[in-house]
Amino acid sequence: MKVLVPVKRVVDYSVRVRVKADGSGIDLNGVKMSMNPFDEIALEEAIRLREKGQVDDVTALSIGPRTVQDTLRAALAMGADKAVHIELPADTPIDSLAVAKLLDAIVREDGYSLVLLGKQAIDTDLGGTGPMLAGLLRWPQASFASELTLIDTHLRVVTETDSGLRTLELPLPAVVSADLRLNTPRYASLPNIMKARSRPITVRTPAELGVDVTPRLRQRAVSPPPARAKTAIRVESAADLVRSLRAEGALK
Amino acid sequence: MTTLETIDTDIAIIGAGPAGLSAAIRLKQVAPERDVIVLEKASEIGGHTLSGAVIDPAGLDELLPGWRDRRDFAAVPVTRDRFHVLGAKTDLEIPDWLIPDIMKTPDGLIVSLGEVVRFLAREAEALGVQVFTMTAAVAPLFGDDGAVTGVLTGDLGRHRDGRPKPGFAPGVAIRARQTLIAEGARGSLARTLIDRFALDKHSDPQKYGLGLKEVWHLPSDRHAEGRVDHYLGHPLGNAAAGGGFAYHAAGNQLFLGLVVHLDYADPTLSPFEEFQAFKRHPAISPLLEGATRLSYGARAIASGGWPSIPQLAFPGGALMGCAAGFMNVARLKAVHSAMRSGRLTAEHVARALQVEGGTITLDSLRDELMSSPIGKELRRVRNVKPLWSRFGPLAGAALAGLDLWITQLAGRSLLGTLHHKGPDRASFRPVVGGRSRSYPRPDGTITFSRADSVHLANIAHDDDQPVHLRLSNPDGPLGETVPRLGAEPAVHYCPAGVYEIISSGGLPSFRINAQNCIHCKTCDIKDPLDNITWTPPEGGSGPTYTGM
Ligand SMILES: Cc1cc2nc3c(=O)[nH]c(=O)nc-3n(C[C@H](O)[C@H](O)[C@H](O)COP(=O)(O)OP(=O)(O)OC[C@H]3O[C@@H](n4cnc5c(N)ncnc54)[C@H](O)[C@@H]3O)c2cc1C
Ligand code: SF4
Numbered sequence A: 001m002k003v004l005v006p007v008k009r010v011v012d013y014s015v016r017v018r019v020k021a022d023g024s025g026i027d028l029n030g031v032k033m034s035m036n037p038f039d040e041i042a043l044e045e046a047i048r049l050r051e052k053g054q055v056d057d058v059t060a061l062s063i064g065p066r067t068v069q070d071t072l073r074a075a076l077a078m079g080a081d082k083a084v085h086i087e088l089p090a091d092t093p094i095d096s097l098a099v100a101k102l103l104d105a106i107v108r109e110d111g112y113s114l115v116l117l118g119k120q121a122i123d124t125d126l127g128g129t130g131p132m133l134a135g136l137l138r139w140p141q142a143s144f145a146s147e148l149t150l151i152d153t154h155l156r157v158v159t160e161t162d163s164g165l166r167t168l169e170l171p172l173p174a175v176v177s178a179d180l181r182l183n184t185p186r187y188a189s190l191p192n193i194m195k196a197r198s199r200p201i202t203v204r205t206p207a208e209l210g211v212d213v214t215p216r217l218r219q220r221a222v223s224p225p226p227a228r229a230k231t232a233i234r235v236e237s238a239a240d241l242v243r244s245l246r247a248e249g250a251l252k
Numbered sequence B: 001m002t003t004l005e006t007i008d009t010d011i012a013i014i015g016a017g018p019a020g021l022s023a024a025i026r027l028k029q030v031a032p033e034r035d036v037i038v039l040e041k042a043s044e045i046g047g048h049t050l051s052g053a054v055i056d057p058a059g060l061d062e063l064l065p066g067w068r069d070r071r072d073f074a075a076v077p078v079t080r081d082r083f084h085v086l087g088a089k090t091d092l093e094i095p096d097w098l099i100p101d102i103m104k105t106p107d108g109l110i111v112s113l114g115e116v117v118r119f120l121a122r123e124a125e126a127l128g129v130q131v132f133t134m135t136a137a138v139a140p141l142f143g144d145d146g147a148v149t150g151v152l153t154g155d156l157g158r159h160r161d162g163r164p165k166p167g168f169a170p171g172v173a174i175r176a177r178q179t180l181i182a183e184g185a186r187g188s189l190a191r192t193l194i195d196r197f198a199l200d201k202h203s204d205p206q207k208y209g210l211g212l213k214e215v216w217h218l219p220s221d222r223h224a225e226g227r228v229d230h231y232l233g234h235p236l237g238n239a240a241a242g243g244g245f246a247y248h249a250a251g252n253q254l255f256l257g258l259v260v261h262l263d264y265a266d267p268t269l270s271p272f273e274e275f276q277a278f279k280r281h282p283a284i285s286p287l288l289e290g291a292t293r294l295s296y297g298a299r300a301i302a303s304g305g306w307p308s309i310p311q312l313a314f315p316g317g318a319l320m321g322c323a324a325g326f327m328n329v330a331r332l333k334a335v336h337s338a339m340r341s342g343r344l345t346a347e348h349v350a351r352a353l354q355v356e357g358g359t360i361t362l363d364s365l366r367d368e369l370m371s372s373p374i375g376k377e378l379r380r381v382r383n384v385k386p387l388w389s390r391f392g393p394l395a396g397a398a399l400a401g402l403d404l405w406i407t408q409l410a411g412r413s414l415l416g417t418l419h420h421k422g423p424d425r426a427s428f429r430p431v432v433g434g435r436s437r438s439y440p441r442p443d444g445t446i447t448f449s450r451a452d453s454v455h456l457a458n459i460a461h462d463d464d465q466p467v468h469l470r471l472s473n474p475d476g477p478l479g480e481t482v483p484r485l486g487a488e489p490a491v492h493y494c495p496a497g498v499y500e501i502i503s504s505g506g507l508p509s510f511r512i513n514a515q516n517c518i519h520c521k522t523c524d525i526k527d528p529l530d531n532i533t534w535t536p537p538e539g540g541s542g543p544t545y546t547g548m
Helices: A037-051 A070-079 A096-110 A127-138 A190-196 A238-247 B018-030 B058-063 B112-128 B189-197 B271-280 B337-352 B367-368 B375-382 B384-391 B392-412 B449-455 B476-485 B489-493 B522-526
Strands: A003-008 A009-011 A033-035 A059-064 A082-087 A112-117 A140-150 A154-161 A164-171 A176-179 A203-206 B006-014 B036-039 B081-084 B091-092 B128-132 B137-142 B146-155 B157-158 B164-169 B173-181 B208-217 B228-233 B242-248 B253-261 B292-302 B317-319 B470-473 B499-504 B507-512 B533-534
Touching: A003 A037, A009 A070, A009 B081, A033 A037, A037 A059, A037 A070, A037 A112, A037 A140, A037 A176, A059 A070, A059 B018, A070 A082, A070 A190, A082 A096, A112 A127, A112 A154, A127 A176, A127 B375, A140 A164, A154 A176, A164 B189, A176 B157, A190 B006, A190 B128, A238 B081, B006 B018, B006 B146, B006 B337, B018 B036, B018 B112, B018 B337, B036 B112, B036 B173, B058 B337, B112 B128, B112 B173, B137 B173, B137 B189, B146 B449, B164 B470, B173 B189, B173 B337, B208 B271, B228 B392, B253 B384, B271 B499, B292 B522, B317 B337, B337 B367, B337 B375, B367 B375, B384 B392, B476 B499, B476 B507, B489 B499, B489 B522, B522 B533
Parallel strands: A003 A059, A003 A112, A059 A082, A082 A203, A112 A176, A140 A176, B006 B036, B006 B173, B036 B128, B081 B228, B173 B317
Antiparallel strands: A009 A033, A140 A154, A154 A164, B081 B091, B137 B146, B146 B173, B157 B164, B208 B253, B208 B292, B228 B242, B242 B253, B470 B533, B499 B507
């Protein structure tokens, strides 16, 4: 059984992003990039299934310019068996739907039984790719998984909803998106990072896969949230706190 | 204990700063068949790099003659370079003809050192160097004969109490024929090795400064690309040696900083607050009105100079760059010397490795470096720092200027070589009459709190890991330091607010917010009891500077 894990290269969670002066987007110059944390969780889960002997092959896939190969190397170092890079020219914007279509094409071509992906990418926070892919493939899906068990040809998935936990059973093939609590991803060891550097990466293009990636959405403007009025102050005592709150008009 | 996984290599280099990467590049240039590994604790190259920086391009020119065509970082030629003496409200510009030549860098370039090291790392990788980020070297490995045989890398994924977490990756042994230490000022391995091999037996104690820096984006009418200013005097006055800098870099950015020498006496002096005060001075504040602060950070510099350079080689390896102390404090320039020391050490290592077998000790390395341009430059400015320490920040600076003039005109100093009296940690005096230095509240536009500033260092530090700031005696701060000095200096000097005295249940207790640490190393240098040891936290922890 083969599992596909799409991994996205995003701005690292620890970085405070800055909007470009002209409002055209986020300033990515010199900014630290890493694997989308939810994708890392999805990958960890796939590797654990392989370690349990329930899965034979874990393929990591990333879409974007050459730099996404860094993310694929990180995936190989963690334990992915193969890596596929769908190459786009630098600075090509791409919508969730186009991503879903590329994944759809790859899944049909290479015959995967499970697509495990992150519930959303932390850069755009859209969360559209998984559901769209399930729709295109006409596969069952489970979103926001916090527990996953593979029983023969069935999956039992505990998902997180606003009203509590929901347990779903779904037949394979299926699409599952990973939530934060699914697992804690492993660290890659130095010897594995070293080996990953010389492993092959299969490079494909949207044209080869017959997918038109022309964006249907246009980003009009990006602006930072309104600045906080004042910096925090440290008060010395409860009385001070009350006085400050009064001064700010928060207390009468 | 489980057996360690081992990686064998010819040369292991600790630290991907200018020194380490220059050595790696040079090794591959002269001995391409050698395996070279570089270890870097930051989560990516440049993530822990903080510098001014106006660099003397000699370092790059000598290492990579074609760098100007290949560079992918901004390098702005200095168009105007001035020294100022600040009073509380006054700004006296020192005429250029009064400045000794050695303090000038006519072909200087304003760069972000973080961008430069990223470029160097790519050059190194293209030559076949293996660079590993997120990887701290935590201890040297020793062979049966006592020689260094490599390093141990840090574990990834332990709980605060030391138990492994799920996903735990144990450290590995990197075994190398030569281990080159390029950890920058106050390296943790360097500290161990200097002690173990008594490398500083014949040199003065190393002296340090703490450099704080902010990057600002200025409105274009305030920005003068290529302009460089250095400031003495206010706000430090006679409280500490040091001074401010303001470099107008590419892209309307201003690199603003203050260096505070760590041999100050007042335990309540806060380098962070002094930096905020510097920004309030009328020479600076008009620049910052309507401007945006982009980032903040701090890092120690080695400032002892000539008399403090230890023995460089030990059996199995050597110290390079600021880990060895190659800093010209008179002109705040060390990047080119760090690069030169990397390059020359690499050549030395390549030659030595050809002589097969056994432990290699680069016996003549120190002599070679001290008679190279690195040593010549340090020698000419050797009395600057001792004069500063001896005569106080202001008179000392004036005398140092005079000494540099005499050296320039007469070819030598009349003072011979002055020496440093003691380590920086020994310079504290008790707070007189309970009077601590007081600082105004931040205004939130030009001046900020430490907490708001540390936020701009993009720290990533999993709090659930063993505390990397170790106290040999947990009662030291409250039991000894406070009674003796009337204050706990760590609360004041730490530029990230890691140390706090809080009251719990009515009793004071000393708290370490290790997750705020920005790896400046000041606590390891300045603790009066030598009670705090900085050890590398889990690889990838700490600040993530961009363009510092
Ligand atoms: C505020 C400030 C302003 C300065 N201005 C200038 C200037 O204008 N011009 C100039 O020429 N110089 C300037 N300097 C000095 C210059 O930045 C340093 O001399 C130079 O960076 C030293 O290079 P290095 O390679 O020796 O060390 P560093 O640049 O400090 O690099 C050391 C590297 O090693 C890594 N490391 C450390 N320990 C370990 C470990 N145990 N395991 C793994 N990795 C480790 C660190 O994360 C770091 O990346 C300034 C310094 C400061 C602080
Ligand atoms: S804890 Fe020490 S090394 Fe860390 S930021 Fe504070 S003074 Fe610097």
